[in-house]
Amino acid sequence: xxxxxxxxxxxxxxxxxxxxxxxxxxxxxxxxxxxxxxxxxxxxxxxxxxxxxxxxxxxxxxxxxxxxxxxxxxxxxxxxxxxxxxxxxxxxxxxxxxxxxxxxxxxxxxxxxxxxxxxxxxxxxxxxxxxxxxxxxxxxxxxxxxxxxxxxxxxxxxxxxxxxxxxxxxxxxxxxxxxxxxxxxxxxxxxxxxxxxxxxxxxxxxxxxxxxxxxxxxxxxxxxxxxxxxxxxxxxxxxxxxxxxxxxxxxxxxxxxxxxxxxxxxxxxxxxxxxxxxxxxxxxxxxxxxxxxxxxxxxxxxxxxxxxxxxxxxxxxxxxxxxxxxxxxxxxxxxxxxxxxxxxxxxxxxxxxxxxxxxxxxxxxxxxxxxxxxxxxxxxxxxxxxxxxxxxxxxxxxxxxxxxxxxxxxxxxxxxxxxxxxxxxxxxxxxxxxxxxxxxxxxxxxxxxxxxxxxxxxxxxxxxxxxxxxxxxxxxxxxxxxxxxxxxxxxxxxxxxxxx
Amino acid sequence: xxxxxxxxxxxxxxxxxxxxxxxxxxxxxxxxxxxxxxxxxxxxxxxxxxxxxxxxxxxxxxxxxxxxxxxxxxxxxxxxxxxxxxxxxxxxxxxxxxxxxxxxxxxxxxxxxxxxxxxxxxxxxxxxxxxxxxxxxxxxxxxxxxxxxxxxxxxxxxxxxxxxxxxxxxxxxxxxxxxxxxxxxxxxxxxxxxxxxxxxxxxxxxxxxxxxxxxxxxxxxxxxxxxxxxxxxxxxxxxxxxxxxxxxxxxxxxxxxxxxxxxxxxxxxxxxxxxxxxxxxxxxxxxxxxxxxxxxxxxxxxxxxxxxxxxxxxxxxxxxxxxxxxxxxx
Numbered sequence: 001x002x003x004x005x006x007x008x009x010x011x012x013x014x015x016x017x018x019x020x021x022x023x024x025x026x027x028x029x030x031x032x033x034x035x036x037x038x039x040x041x042x043x044x045x046x047x048x049x050x051x052x053x054x055x056x057x058x059x060x061x062x063x064x065x066x067x068x069x070x071x072x073x074x075x076x077x078x079x080x081x082x083x084x085x086x087x088x089x090x091x092x093x094x095x096x097x098x099x100x101x102x103x104x105x106x107x108x109x110x111x112x113x114x115x116x117x118x119x120x121x122x123x124x125x126x127x128x129x130x131x132x133x134x135x136x137x138x139x140x141x142x143x144x145x146x147x148x149x150x151x152x153x154x155x156x157x158x159x160x161x162x163x164x165x166x167x168x169x170x171x172x173x174x175x176x177x178x179x180x181x182x183x184x185x186x187x188x189x190x191x192x193x194x195x196x197x198x199x200x201x202x203x204x205x206x207x208x209x210x211x212x213x214x215x216x217x218x219x220x221x222x223x224x225x226x227x228x229x230x231x232x233x234x235x236x237x238x239x240x241x242x243x244x245x246x247x248x249x250x251x252x253x254x255x256x257x258x259x260x261x262x263x264x265x266x267x268x269x270x271x272x273x274x275x276x277x278x279x280x281x282x283x284x285x286x287x288x289x290x291x292x293x294x295x296x297x298x299x300x301x302x303x304x305x306x307x308x309x310x311x312x313x314x315x316x317x318x319x320x321x322x323x324x325x326x327x328x329x330x331x332x333x334x335x336x337x338x339x340x341x342x343x344x345x346x347x348x349x350x351x352x353x354x355x356x357x358x359x360x361x362x363x364x365x366x367x368x369x370x371x372x373x374x375x376x377x378x379x380x381x382x383x384x385x386x387x388x389x390x391x392x393x394x395x396x397x398x399x400x401x402x403x404x405x406x407x408x409x410x411x412x413x414x415x416x417x418x419x420x421x422x423x424x425x426x427x428x429x430x431x432x433x434x435x436x437x438x439x440x441x442x443x444x445x446x447x448x449x450x451x452x453x454x455x456x457x458x459x460x461x462x463x464x465x466x467x468x469x470x471x472x473x474x475x476x477x478x479x480x481x482x483x484x485x486x487x488x489x490x491x492x493x494x495x496x497x498x499x500x
Numbered sequence: 501x502x503x504x505x506x507x508x509x510x511x512x513x514x515x516x517x518x519x520x521x522x523x524x525x526x527x528x529x530x531x532x533x534x535x536x537x538x539x540x541x542x543x544x545x546x547x548x549x550x551x552x553x554x555x556x557x558x559x560x561x562x563x564x565x566x567x568x569x570x571x572x573x574x575x576x577x578x579x580x581x582x583x584x585x586x587x588x589x590x591x592x593x594x595x596x597x598x599x600x601x602x603x604x605x606x607x608x609x610x611x612x613x614x615x616x617x618x619x620x621x622x623x624x625x626x627x628x629x630x631x632x633x634x635x636x637x638x639x640x641x642x643x644x645x646x647x648x649x650x651x652x653x654x655x656x657x658x659x660x661x662x663x664x665x666x667x668x669x670x671x672x673x674x675x676x677x678x679x680x681x682x683x684x685x686x687x688x689x690x691x692x693x694x695x696x697x698x699x700x701x702x703x704x705x706x707x708x709x710x711x712x713x714x715x716x717x718x719x720x721x722x723x724x725x726x727x728x729x730x731x732x733x734x735x736x737x738x739x740x741x742x743x744x745x746x747x748x749x750x751x752x753x754x755x756x757x758x759x760x761x762x763x764x765x766x767x768x769x770x771x772x773x774x775x776x777x778x779x780x781x782x783x784x785x786x787x788x789x790x791x792x793x794x795x796x797x798x799x800x801x802x803x804x805x806x807x808x809x810x811x812x813x814x815x816x817x818x819x820x821x822x823x824x825x826x827x828x829x830x
Contacts, residue, residue: 046547046574053560143706184579186667186691189610196613198578267700322719323700330548330696337553337715337795344719407546407577448693455690456662456706 003130010129010356014364019062022055023361026063027368030070034077037084037395038211038402041071042327049335057339058354062361064335068328069121069311069362073369076113076304077380080106084215084395089307091210091437092275096292096299106384107239109300110377112249114370116305120257121366124312127261128319129359132348135313136320139265144453145464147266149473151446154273156480157280158438166484169435172426176439177446179204187451199411206272208412209440211399212419213426213433219392220424239377245297252282252298256305264310267317267325276438278306293432312362318343319355533774535568535594541761542573542587542598544580549695550713550797554628554759555599557791562782581607584616592764594771597624601759602671605815609822610669618811621762622772625779626807628792629800631733631756632675632711633743635726637702642709647729647749650709654685663687664698664710671757672711674821675732678753679746681824702726713757714740715796732756735800738793756798758814760807776804 013019033044045064052060075087080097093113100109127135142150155177159169182193183203194200241249256278263274282302283292292299314325322344324330336343341351348355383391403412423433457463465471541559545551552574559570575583580603587598600621608617636642642650642661654661665672673689680686690707692698695716701707703725714737720726721740730746733756737743746753761779763772782788783801792799802810822828 042547046572049547049556050560140700140704143701143704184667186693189667189669198581198611198614201578201581201611202576267696317700321700321703323696323703324548327546327548334548334553334556334795338557338791340794342719342722345723345725346719407582408573408575409577409582411577411582452690452692452706455688458659458688 006352006356007129007360009352010358010360013058013353013357014062014360019059019357019361020364022059022063023066023365024368026066027070027073027365028372030067030072031074031077031369031372033067034071034074034086036398036402037078037086037215038207038399039405040087040207040328040402041068042331043405044071045328045331045335049331049338052335053338057336057341057351058357060335060339061332061354061358062365064332065315065358065362066365068332069308069365070369072307072311073114073117073373075307076117076300077110077373080109080113080300081380081383082215082391082395083218084399085210087307088207088210089272089275089310090304091214092279092303092434093300094214095279095434096294096296099293099295100297100300101384103295105295106381107377108241108245108297110380111239111241111374112245112253112297112301113304114373114377116249116253116256116301117308118366118370119253120260120305120309121312121369122363123257124261124264124309125359125362125366128312128316128362129356132316132320135265135316138262139267139317139321139323141469142266143467144449144456145467145470146473147449148446148453149464149470149477150266151442151449153473153477153480154277154442155439155446156477156484157277157284158435158442159484168431172431172433172435173439176436176441177443179209179436180440180443181447183444186448199409203444204415205406205412206437206441207406208403208416209419210437211403212416213423213436215395215399216416216420217423217427217433219395220420221427222388222392239381241297249297249301252301253305255281255285256302257309259302260306260309261313263306264313264325265316267314267323272441274306274310275303276434276441278302308366315358315362319347319358320345322347532777533594533770534778535566535774537595538569538571539566539594540573540590540596541570542575542583542590542596544575544583544599544601544603546576547574550630550715551599551601551759553715553795554630554792554797557795557797558627558782558788560791561785561787562778564785565778565781579603579607581611581614584614584620587762588616588620588764590764592767592771594763594767594775596764597775598762599627599759600762602757602814602818605811605818606669606671606674606822609818609827618815620765622765622767623804623807623811624761624763624772624775625783625804626758626760626800626802626810627779627783628759628797629733629735629756630713630715630759630798631731631737631745632672633714633717633721633731634679634709634711634729634746635702635717635721636709636729637705638725638727640702640705640708643727645729647744647746647751650729651679651683651685651751654687655683658686659688660708661685661687662690662706662708664690664692664701664707666694666698667691669822669825669827671755673825674818675711675753675755677821677825678732678755679751682752713796714798718796733798738789738799739796755817758800758810760811772804 033039044067071087072089075090076093078084078086079090079093080101083094083098085091085094097109158173182200184191184201191201259278260274282298283289314329317323317325318329318333324333333343400413403416543552543555555572559572563570590596605618607614663676665676695712698710702710717726728743731743732746732753789799
């Protein structure tokens with residue numbers, strides 16, 4: 001079989017001692033920057049790029065890719081332990097992961113995140129290996145109309161994401177959409193809500209908002225409680241998952257992996273979206289939606305699997321189409337070009353050892369990550385014992401450095417501070433931050449794709465219905481909407497959230 | 501390993517290095533200024549784009565002549581405005597240099613209250629000229645056409661050709677306007693955030709055509725998925741000798757993006773001369789061409805004086821277009 005011989009070639013390349021070492025170095029570094037909030041893979045890969053000039057292209061790429069998926073992995077640790085998304089994609093993991101930690105189940109949360117990531121990483125890689133070219137055509141079948149319908153579906157599904165009142169959830173989504181509008185309108189060149197501040201003309205960065213409303217808000221909230229540290233450290237039992245945990249987490253990991261693998265293929269927001277989507281789906285299919293947001297293990301398993309699967313599958317458009325899916329893969333593409341490897345439709349034929357070596361290394365990297373992290377979980381959990389007066393100043397420093405590194409500019413630090421206060425006010429008023437962030441991500445995509453689709457169809461709105469993929473997505477959205485307003489569902493939802 | 505052997509070898513190596521440095525450094529140190537510590541190269545874009553890969557390819561070679569490490573610092577904030585301000589306000593001691601491009605001129609036409617223009621900086625020299633390529637999907641309706649047939653098709657049915665342009669009056673929009681003006685064709689303008697979305701739009705069939713950098717589309721062209729109709733530069737393209745310019749095909753369209761290195765205005769002559777010499781040596785090194793070719797950046801070099809003239813010429817050209825499209829109200 002061709003796939004097997006290709007994989008054999010790949011493992012032959014990836015299993016040389018040098019490449020295993022680079023893979024390990026990348027995965028370790030990735031885990032570290034993943035754990036440090038704000039400091040993301042983009043800045044790290046950019047900094048390391050010159051170092052890789054001297055390396056073999058395959059080794060360079062193996063290491064840089066390790067940083068990328070290692071970061072997705074490490075991001076969950078901070079999310080679970082201190083309610084701070086270490087990476088943009090681990091925002092959703094905060095919701096239930098942190099609650100689990102407060103119930104003394106941090107070990108279980110970290111374990112399930114590790115196992116979910118491993119399963120997802122391995123499956124995502126297998127998919128990449130087996131059908132990269134076929135998957136690329138999926139990415140190409142998405143035009144502006146399809147993206148619009150997908151984003152609309154996402155926004156409607158977001159209402160399900162919230163655990164409290166529907167009205168508050170909608171308010172938060174709309175606020176998020178409005179915040180997403182800040183910046184220059186590309187159709188007219190008009191600046192919106194920038195108040196003449198040129199730093200805002202490109203809009204607000206997602207990471208900055210996330211660090212503000214999740215990370216610093218959490219610090220502010222805890223300043224109120226004098227020495228309530230014991231709240232979190234209620235004796236950490238074992239790291240082992242019991243049978244009930246496994247029974248609940250396994251299907252969530254499977255669904256998260258599938259969803260992440262598919263959404264990760266779509267360039268532009270697909271990977272970030274996948275963790276939100278996986279969480280929403282879990283909550284929708286769960287028989288205990290009321291437990292979400294209060295430490296449901298599925299709420300950690302699904303998004304963590306999804307973001308890792310998406311990290312792998314976001315290599316599909318880069319490797320097969322030559323179109324990077326996000327900033328990090330754009331940098332990886334640059335790294336390949338510096339080494340005279342042209343990523344794109346021909347890379348599989350022109351550089352098979354690089355293509356298959358990279359894919360095989362992702363497998364090895366995922367195993368390395370688990371081996372690296374499972375024994376470390378015990379140590380991470382001890383972090384919870386660090387007194388707040390030491391931990392919080394450290395967090396503030398890390399977050400500030402991380403946010404600065406996004407654009408090498410101090411302006412973003414002030415923006416983050418604004419969102420920290422904003423997030424604090426929201427939490428006082430019992431508004432949730434997750435729908436806000438989802439609206440923030442989806443809103444601009446929704447608008448730009450809608451306007452583009454209308455320009456392409458010359459103002460004919462039926463374009464959204466005549467394209468089959470788009471029509472199917474819209475029908476699903478309509479179905480969700482009907483479900484949301486139908487009396488029986490509302491009753492069920494209210495029952496589920498009794499006692500809020 | 502024996503310790504004594506190791507240290508002997510180390511000492512011999514160090515001594516040799518010191519000798520070499522002394523021999524190389526002596527005449528240079530007498531007249532020429534060189535950086536005294538690591539150099540910051542400010543780039544007004546995020547990591548991963550054409551601007552960024554240009555800077556990194558150049559820095560890699562330039563370190564050799566500067567004698568100190570060159571650190572690329574990306575400041576994408578405000579579409580480059582943050583970086584341009586930073587370059588303007590940097591200490592004029594030669595330790596901070598900046599990379600500027602055509603947007604330095606056009607920013608004044610699309611943004612209010614910015615404090616810089618093409619006269620704000622002291623130029624070191626031109627480092628690149630990147631043409632845009634007019635590309636269509638090879639399998640699409642225009643895939644079998646040449647430039648003339650494409651333009652005739654666009655003229656026959658105005659607004660039928662969907663032209664993807666990076667939003668907010670970037671170079672591509674100016675270029676689209678030029679093509680329309682000289683040919684009488686009318687494209688439907690579809691603004692999109694960036695080059696990679698335009699590329700994806702063309703591949704997925706959403707768009708008919710786009711104006712993109714060679715570095716963005718080289719792979720797809722080589723794979724036969726995109727067809728190049730023309731480039732908007734002057735010289736023939738390194739690595740794509742078959743592609744003809746608009747001018748060669750009878751259309752007076754010419755608008756490649758230039759990039760240059762700058763210093764803050766108040767930089768003393770000795771330092772400015774030192775940098776001009778470093779850049780001259782760097783651009784004469786064949787390693788630059790090799791590095792540029794691998795990331796598909798168009799090589800071009802001009803010294804400080806010629807760069808000044810080039811930029812003034814570019815400003816005049818872009819001013820006329822900006823007036824024509826209504827960005828500048830007369």
